[in-house]
Amino acid sequence: MAKKPDLDDFRVPFFDGGKKLKPFDLTSVDCSAKPFSMGSKDLDRMRLSEVGAALDELQEKLHAQRRQRVLLVLQGMDTSGKDGTIRAVFHEVDPLGLRIVPFKAPSEREAAHDFLWRIHAQAPMAGELCIFNRSHYEDVLVPRVLKLIDEDECERRYRHIREFEALLADSGTTIVKCFLHISKDEQRARLQARIDDPTKHWKFDASDLEARKQWDDYQQAYSVALGATSTEYAPWYIIPGNSKTHRNVMVAELLLRTLQALKLEFPPAKESLKGIKVE
Secondary structure (H helix, E strand, O other): OOOOOOHHHHEOOOOOOOOOOOOOOHHHOOOOOOOOOOOOHHHHHHHHHHHHHHHHHHHHHHHHHOOOEEEEEEEEOOOOOHHHHHHHHOOOOOOOOEEEEEOOOOOHHHHOOOOOHHHHOOOOOOOOEEEEEOOOOHHHHHHHHOOOOOHHHHHHHHHHHHHHHHHHHHOOEEEEEEEEEOOHHHHHHHHHHHHHOHHHHHHOOHHHHHHHOOHHHHHHHHHHHHHHHOOOOOOEEEEEOOOHHHHHHHHHHHHHHHHHHOOOOOOOOOHHHOOOOOO
């Protein structure tokens, strides 16, 4: 009997101070795998709706408590589906208590500070489920590939990220980080679709083609960054993403497990309201 897939099978091994004999290799995960598919796109969409309803109830309790915080980080190559994942996974969720933060290239003011300055300001508040569409990882991936920072600075930034995420976790933030993993062929198809459809031209940027030329460099940079920053308090999960419906289901299942583990409940009833009748 085949082993039932487990979400932790796709978790990047926890950082151990760089003592691993074999560094994490992103290419070891099959982008086309669909371990959490229900068997068809229609069934996957049905499961996503079921999980979405459960997420809506749990998020309402999180918001009502205003005590704990949840941060979902979405990273991936261009066209990996960060926007689509957000739309699909949170389609059933009340936007109350939900906040989405898209990170672009740093502004002049942001770049004048340390690279985590703009990130910390957007960290989730008590009772909030916050989604980072791209994140602080851009500031160690892009500069590394473009050779704007050296190895020593990369290592410092990995350490700063681990320490920053530890601070968030110690302050009551539950962190889940997802790398949406697509193949180079799948990216080509998605970029071409944007070029061929005039209604999607706004999503296309010529810089995407330049970054695509450095595909292998980015895969290597991601492998190193994921391995250096996956921790018990802020784990990375690799989400096979060539199938959009499977990607959505897997992220939703991961978030559902995360919120269920928080044992969320509505705040206790207020005795002062007992017996009050509204006239």
